[in-house]
Amino acid sequence: MSALGAIFKTRGGLLVATTHELCTTLLRDPRFGRGADPLDTESAGQPVDSFLWMDPPDHTRLRALVSRAFTPRMLERLRPRIEAITAELIAELPDEADLVSGFAYPLPVMVISEMLGVPPEDHERFRGWSETLARSLDPMLTAELISETGRARREFRDYFRSLVEHRRERPGDDLVSALAQLGELSESELLATCVLLLVAGHETTVNLIGNGVLNLARHGLLAQAARRPRQVVEEVLRYDPPVQLTSRNALEDTELGGVPVPKGTPVLALIGAANRDPAVFPDPGRFDVGRDPGRHLAFGLGIHFCLGATLARMEGEIALSALAAAAPKLELADPAPPYKANMVLRGLATLPVRLGR
Numbered sequence: 380m381s382a383l384g385a386i387f388k389t390r391g392g393l394l395v396a397t398t399h400e401l402c403t404t405l406l407r408d409p410r411f412g413r414g415a416d417p418l419d420t421e422s423a424g425q426p427v428d429s430f431l432w433m434d435p436p437d438h439t440r441l442r443a444l445v446s447r448a449f450t451p452r453m454l455e456r457l458r459p460r461i462e463a464i465t466a467e468l469i470a471e472l473p474d475e476a477d478l479v480s481g482f483a484y485p486l487p488v489m490v491i492s493e494m495l496g497v498p499p500e501d502h503e504r505f506r507g508w509s510e511t512l513a514r515s516l517d518p519m520l521t522a523e524l525i526s527e528t529g530r531a532r533r534e535f536r537d538y539f540r541s542l543v544e545h546r547r548e549r550p551g552d553d554l555v556s557a558l559a560q561l562g563e564l565s566e567s568e569l570l571a572t573c574v575l576l577l578v579a580g581h582e583t584t585v586n587l588i589g590n591g592v593l594n595l596a597r598h599g600l601l602a603q604a605a606r607r608p609r610q611v612v613e614e615v616l617r618y619d620p621p622v623q624l625t626s627r628n629a630l631e632d633t634e635l636g637g638v639p640v641p642k643g644t645p646v647l648a649l650i651g652a653a654n655r656d657p658a659v660f661p662d663p664g665r666f667d668v669g670r671d672p673g674r675h676l677a678f679g680l681g682i683h684f685c686l687g688a689t690l691a692r693m694e695g696e697i698a699l700s701a702l703a704a705a706a707p708k709l710e711l712a713d714p715a716p717p718y719k720a721n722m723v724l725r726g727l728a729t730l731p732v733r734l735g736r
Contacts, residue, residue, distance in 0.1 A: 386638050394638065394646040399656035399676070401636045402648040406680040411627035411635075411646065413438070413683065429571040431579070431683075434630070438682065444563060445572060446686060448494070448554050454690050457490065461694055464489050465701045475712065478730040482702070483588035484581075487694055491580030495573065496546060496553025501538070505577065508535045512574070513582045516723040532574070539573040540566075580687055586621035586726030587612070587695045592702065593730060594619055594666050596711050603668045604703035608696035614668045615695070616677035617660065623651040623725045625679060650676045651725070708735030 385398040396402050405411055412434035430441035447453075468482050476482070488502055497505075511531040514524060543559045550556040554576070558569055594615060595601045604611045626647050629640045640646060654675045655663035661670075678685035685691070702709070712731035719728045 386636050392644070394635070394640060394644060395649060396635065396646060397649050397652045398636075399653040399659045399674070402650065402653040402676055403680060405627055405635060405646055405648045406625070406676070406683070408635075408681075410630055410633045412630045413627065429575045431575055435682065441564075441568060441572065442682075442686065444561060445558075445576070448557070449686055449690065451689050454693060457494070457690070458693065458697070460493070461486075461490055461697050462701070465697050469701060469705045472734060474734050474736060476732060476734065478592055478732050479585070479589050479727055480729070482698070483585045483592070483727075483730070486588065486698055487581035487584035487691075490690075490694060491577055494554050494580070495577060496551050496555045497542065497577070505535060505538065507531070509578045509582060510719075512578050513724050514721050517721065535574045536570045539570050543569060543573070579685075580690070582724055582726075583621040583685075584687075584691045584694050586724060587615060587691060588698045589727040589730050590619040590621065590725070591615040591695060591699050592709075592732070593711070593716065593727065595699070595703075596709060596732070597714075598666050600666070600668055601703045601709055602707060604699040605707075607668065608700040609692075610670075611668045611699060612692055612695040613672045613675065614666065614670060615699075617654045617672035617675035618666050619725065620650055620654055620675070620677040621724060621726060622677065622679075624649050624723055625683075648676075650679075706734040706736055709733070710735060 385396065385401050387395040387397065389395065396405050413432050430438045430445075433441065464486055468486055472478075472481050484506075485502075488506075489499070492499070492502060508531040511524075511527050512535070515528040517524075539555070542555055546553070546556040546559045550560060555573060558564060558572065561569075564572070591604070591612065592601075595604055595611070600611075624647050626645055629642050629644045629646065632642050633640050635646065654660070654672075654677065657663050659674055660672065678688040678691075710733045712733050713729075716730050717728045719726050
């Protein structure tokens with residue numbers, strides 16, 4: 380890599396923004412857009428039509444339709460159900476447990492599945508598909524991963540195609556039923572939106588909960604999760620964000636931080652680095668649940684700000700505070716648990732603990 384001030388250029392021609400100021404500019408500036416899905420649609424087997432990879436006006440239209448289900452008022456109605464699921468999962472944990480498979484994963488999966496109307500018996504069917512699609516966000520894809528992603532995407536869409544048809548005939552009080560009744564979505568847009576909501580609705584929250592427990596336990600601060608859950612979650616999001624980086628493409632010949640950026644050039648925003656920028660966060664390498672980390676970029680900025688940020692925060696606060704109250708003596712059984720092989724989404728593969736109840 381060659382250094383260009385606060386921007387780095389990789390051998391492959393990617394520009395990488397590392398500071399909070401430059402990442403903020405990149406994420407908000409209309410001169411930079413999402414461009415297209417990094418996976419060639421021909422390789423993936425069929426069109427994507429996910430608003431995650433769209434720019435206005437299509438992004439605006441699709442996001443507006445889906446965002447009706449993610450208003451703070453709508454999501455607050457879910458709080459009792461999230462609290463009930465959390466309590467059930469904690470009660471079922473043995474004293475020696477893997478918190479990823481036994482708690483961090485099933486909680487957000489159950490929540491987003493109930494929102495969408497996915498039956499409980501189907502949860503395990505899409506676990507592998509979801510993990511594959513999450514890995515496909517990485518900026519450097521192998522031919523093998525592209526092939527696996529194409530297969531996972533086809534199988535996921537086929538699953539939702541069947542579910543949508545069922546919900547059109549027998550609609551329920553769920554998001555798939557609501558989307559299926561809209562006449563404003565093409566079939567491809569509808570299926571891609573369902574897949575996006577399910578994957579995005581749990582993958583990052585799994586990492587938020589796992590990363591949160593790990594850092595709280597390492598620093599002897601688990602009790603703080605019960606006392607100040609909101610501050611704890613915000614510091615976890617800053618210190619160890621579930622999404623480490625995101626990308627934008629230059630929509631025109633432009634510049635960033637004084638560096639020329641030709642049209643079509645991909646630029647990475649290193650969220651993990653921006654969240655530890657000493658110009659914004661004093662002593663950024665210290666895990667401090669007492670700080671005000673309100674300017675972190677864990678959920679992005681601008682028109683692509685995470686649609687599920689409110690839900691993720693709620694799930695994280697409920698999960699971490701309930702676990703701290705139920706197992707205040709929790710200890711790590713492995714001080715250095717393994718992470719999943721994913722560059723963009725940073726999360727633990729397993730988190731062995733002793734609850735000490």
